[in-house]
Amino acid sequence: METEVIYQNGFQEQYFLADSKGKIEIILASYISFQHQLSGIEDGIKLDIKVDQDFKFRQDKGDLGIRVQTSDKSDPTAREAIRNVELDQAFDENDIERELEKTCTPDLFRNQPRMFSSMKDDYQVIKMVIATLSFKDCETLNAYFDYQKQHIKFGTVAEEKEILVSSIYQKFWRVKSKVKKNAIDKFDRKYGRITA
Numbered sequence: 001m002e003t004e005v006i007y008q009n010g011f012q013e014q015y016f017l018a019d020s021k022g023k024i025e026i027i028l029a030s031y032i033s034f035q036h037q038l039s040g041i042e043d044g045i046k047l048d049i050k051v052d053q054d055f056k057f058r059q060d061k062g063d064l065g066i067r068v069q070t071s072d073k074s075d076p077t078a079r080e081a082i083r084n085v086e087l088d089q090a091f092d093e094n095d096i097e098r099e100l101e102k103t104c105t106p107d108l109f110r111n112q113p114r115m116f117s118s119m120k121d122d123y124q125v126i127k128m129v130i131a132t133l134s135f136k137d138c139e140t141l142n143a144y145f146d147y148q149k150q151h152i153k154f155g156t157v158a159e160e161k162e163i164l165v166s167s168i169y170q171k172f173w174r175v176k177s178k179v180k181k182n183a184i185d186k187f188d189r190k191y192g193r194i195t196a
Contacts, residue, residue, distance in 0.1 A: 008044035020187035
């Protein structure tokens, strides 16, 4: 039986359907927002797990959806805070199994933290490869990321520097190609696929 895969968003789905080369290109194309994407994916996974844990908790208590006052003293705020800390700790320690067992369908959620962790690792590989570039290449790539961040087009940069757009494009392409070349073996070993 094949386990259903739940993606938090289209970005994550596109990422996991890509081959090694595609993953590297996605990271480089969205380098400045990749950590933000990871944060959103992590929050989505945690929310999915908490919702399912709540459902199981109510189901185990025989809850029919009708609120009934019990004699138990309850502090839902403290309980929620403890759950959040436990879930955060499980993610930080990469030991989510205990939290998944509190859900109705642990198998449904098991792949989500693995995919998230894999994306974080891939991003770290790209950061490491960038850190090993020459100072000049790092400056070039950082300029490219700054242009991305500020939504500055190559044409504007070329005009300011009084050079051809193709020269700027080639400069960035050359450095990005170095990153791809240095990262592809690591990705292929990890994902077990050879790309063209």
